[in-house]
Amino acid sequence: MPSWEFSHCQLFHLLHRRFKSLRHLKAIHAHATVHGLTSLYPSPTLAKLIYTLTLLLPTAINHHASLPAAVTASAGYTLSLFHVIPFPSAFPYNLLMRLHTLLSSPLSALLLYACMRHSGVPPDFHTFPFALKACTRLRHPALTRAIHCQEIVFGFADNLYVRNTLISTYSSFYSMPEARTIFDECPSLRDVVSYNILMDGYVKADQIEHARNLFDGMPKRDVVVGYTFGWINADG
Template sequence: MHPPHRHPILLVLNRCKTLKHLRCIHAKLTTLGLAFLHPSPTFTKLLYTFTLLHPLPPTNSIDYALSLFHHIPSPSTFAYNLLIRARTLLSSPFQALILFARMRRLSIPPDYHSFPFALKACARLRSQPLGRALHSQVLKFGFATDLFVHNTLISMYASSDSMHDARSLFDEICSCDVVTYNTLIDGYVKAGNIILARKVFDKMPQRDTVSWGTLLAGYSQMRQFEEALQLFDRMLESGSRPDDVALVSALSCCAQLGALDQGKVIHQYIKENRAALNVYLVTGLVDMYAKCGCIDVAAEMFESAPHKNLFTWNAIVVGLATHGHGERSLQYFERMISLGVRPDGVSFLGVLVACSHAGLIDTARRLFDEMESVYGVARELKHYGCMADLLGRAGLMEKAMDMIKSMPMEADAYVWGGVLGGCRIHGNVEIAEIATEHLLRLKPEDSGVYSIMAGIYANARRWEDVARIRRVMDDRRVRKNVGCSLIEVEGTNHGFVADLNACSVN
């Protein structure tokens, strides 16, 4: 007879990869009688294996985890920790905290794993009061000096928008590890304070891949693209191997800057250091090449990818639409739908832009109508702005105004800007005046609105109104928008700003 914890069937659990496989082993253990002869070690082992499955089981599988837990006669601290962790991971953080409270009511002593799991649940809920209550329990049980617990406390306060408390905890630690630094950097990045994140990064005695990737992603999110690429270059010089987060962030920065040469260098690095491209890197490459205007290369990357997700499809649809390949973008969108990939707001924005470039008015209106009714995608201001631009270009000014009246929210500058642009093309002075009134209320310092309206009046030979618009512009001291050009030379981006003194006012 094998001891219950050494039975060959239980040892197979170490190689279990899927929930289906786990259920099969559970069934075998039941038929062998082990589940009834030795319920505590058997069901604890099954529950432990459940928490290690990767990728995570679906959310509704929590019922199975609960059934395993309830079959344990007297659950230990370890068993409670496993279920609390499962609850937190499967989007049930509140239930995880209820379980922790039940554990405390039953006088089952928490250990240095119990608090991190419970604190992660608080972080998911962004509940600072609950987090503070758990912090007091940490102090009561003497786990405040445990580095794992301390790091989780910093993460909890950072997730609860309390960077002051997170920083205070960081300063209390005598010997921080790299995880402590990374946690604080991540908190500052999520709070949008990239300056303090960089200061902490620069003070690190040693850095790992996560340190570089977190700060790089922060620069990208804050649209400080050049700083991000400089950091990426420094990362490579230091000998650190960038992970997927760093590589995708760097590719995104290249896409935003139009830095094709740098994007190609990163692509070459990926070829030399990755055995295969995963879906995240493929998406980053498709997006980079598409936004840099290399449409054929982007399409080639897309077609060669063995796995694609929604973001990959969006990258090619939006990239094609942005560069005027309307018909082709629409074909990819329709292909995406036919393959069962559900579109989101970005998908529809891309295809509406595609329809605008291709002049496909009826198709755009049909898709706009189907967004909510067929696909369950809520219309946002950006979608209304795209439709206003499309209808304006087509001269359907009354249709555009009817759409604005039916909007569930107030139109923004992009919506009215689309209407004004259409009025400029088709010379509709009456609606242009309405659009201008709204735009000047929203953006009174935008010189472009005054210039467009003056041009519309001039085309209609209403010279007194032209003079009036210019007087209003002078009275309000509105300055002309500064033009800027960006060009990449030998991997370096150079910006050129127009000299306003050399510009003549038309």
């Protein structure tokens, strides 16, 4: 049984306040293990440790042109934590998918998504954007369409975050008719981000007239992203 002297609340406080390196996290992990917090099921401890590590990694990656040994070690430790979770929920799966994409391993992210589906773990609204971003990195339209179909099956077709990611992914392949179809399907399910993603896609696909027409029909043009507005007007 876990010791009442060291609770989940105390663990989370340590992670938020004192986590500065992989060495610190390993010490906190060891302390949590000694007090029985990692052996409970269901337990948020291991997932919280993974989450904390994934917060550190993007910062380390952005400060190095190539992956340093510390980043590689942290990624390996994150994977080892994931593999000891008896029945992981969507949350740690999503974190690992995001991690693989950040580490320029989008195929690994999609293999993890496939493992998640094979294990019968139901996806949530974060799962599909992470999978779609991996498709963007791979530049794989067919996989994008397959994940798009699964997103509909699982009932996330009306989720704005998922829809915007789909528009962005199709736009990255210059599949502008598919991006526009998603945009047009439900006018109530789009925001300024939706407009800017689609306009940016049109500009990059050299379809400036479509971008300008979309801009002209935008309800709140005062909040358009500056660079998109600049591109449209510079061409005109």
